[in-house]
Amino acid sequence: MAADRPDPESRGSGHAIPPGVAIVMGVSGSGKTTIGKQLARRMGGIFADADSFHPPANIEKMKAGHPLTDADRWPWLDAMAEQITRWLAEGQPAVLACSALKRVYRDRLVAGRPQVAFLYLSGSEAVIATRLANRRGHFMPPALLRSQFETLEPPGPDERVVTVDIRHPPRRIIDIATRRFGLPPQQPKPPAG
Numbered sequence: 001m002a003a004d005r006p007d008p009e010s011r012g013s014g015h016a017i018p019p020g021v022a023i024v025m026g027v028s029g030s031g032k033t034t035i036g037k038q039l040a041r042r043m044g045g046i047f048a049d050a051d052s053f054h055p056p057a058n059i060e061k062m063k064a065g066h067p068l069t070d071a072d073r074w075p076w077l078d079a080m081a082e083q084i085t086r087w088l089a090e091g092q093p094a095v096l097a098c099s100a101l102k103r104v105y106r107d108r109l110v111a112g113r114p115q116v117a118f119l120y121l122s123g124s125e126a127v128i129a130t131r132l133a134n135r136r137g138h139f140m141p142p143a144l145l146r147s148q149f150e151t152l153e154p155p156g157p158d159e160r161v162v163t164v165d166i167r168h169p170p171r172r173i174i175d176i177a178t179r180r181f182g183l184p185p186q187q188p189k190p191p192a193g
């Protein structure tokens with residue numbers, strides 16, 4: 001396959017059980033917010049961004065150009081795990097946009113809950129660096145992208161994950177996720193009036 005062409009179809013284990021909570025994961029700038037909001041609409045659920053779970057000190061640290069450590073991330077991951085538990089208890093479908101870079105972070109978020117699945121937005125550093133260079137109004141310095149890739153442990157086939165190539169346009173990514181997650185077909189809109 002040509003290196004500059006997206007995969008024709010997603011990779012990864014995939015599964016046909018619609019997730020109650022989908023976690024859109026990947027490095028900074030991979031498209032988690034963009035895709036996560038659209039996936040939440042498609043699932044009829046709510047959208048939440050992991051950035052809103054960070055203690056202010058974490059945001060300040062990243063703004064200042066320093067990557068987070070495991071110690072910085074554990075309380076943040078625990079806060080999200082608690083929120084996931086609440087959503088599942090309430091039967092509230094939800095999409096969480098969260099980098100979830102390491103396997104141990106993902107294990108903490110899933111913690112044996114089969115209703116949680118990941119959508120991994122996979123892309124090269126070059127593609128994402130170009131997108132970050134063009135993004136405006138976000139606190140995350142593009143210079144931290146290198147450290148994001150150094151930390152990233154791409155999900156393995158034993159994880160509940162659908163992997164999508166981010167060179168696809170968002171609409172195609174949502175189509176692939178819909179199919180691979182086994183979401184029910186979208187109801188046609190009733191005629192106006």
Ligand SMILES: Nc1ncnc2c1ncn2[C@@H]1O[C@H](COP(=O)(O)OP(=O)(O)OP(=O)(O)O)[C@@H](O)[C@H]1O
Pocket residue numbers: 026027028029030031032033034035097099131132134135136138140166167168169170173
């Ligand atoms: N599939 C896509 N094709 C083209 N551009 C995209 C795609 N997905 C996202 N983008 C663009 O890439 C940039 C990064 O996307 P986005 O902000 O959603 O990433 P993110 O993973 O949420 O980043 P962060 O973790 O830093 O918050 C945005 O400018 C967005 O418009």
Ligand SMILES: O=C(O)[C@H](O)[C@@H](O)[C@H](O)[C@H](O)CO
Pocket residue numbers: 027028029050051068073099100101140
């Ligand atoms: O784990 C991390 O290093 C952080 O979550 C970062 O990924 C940022 O919060 C996010 O990418 C910026 O929005």
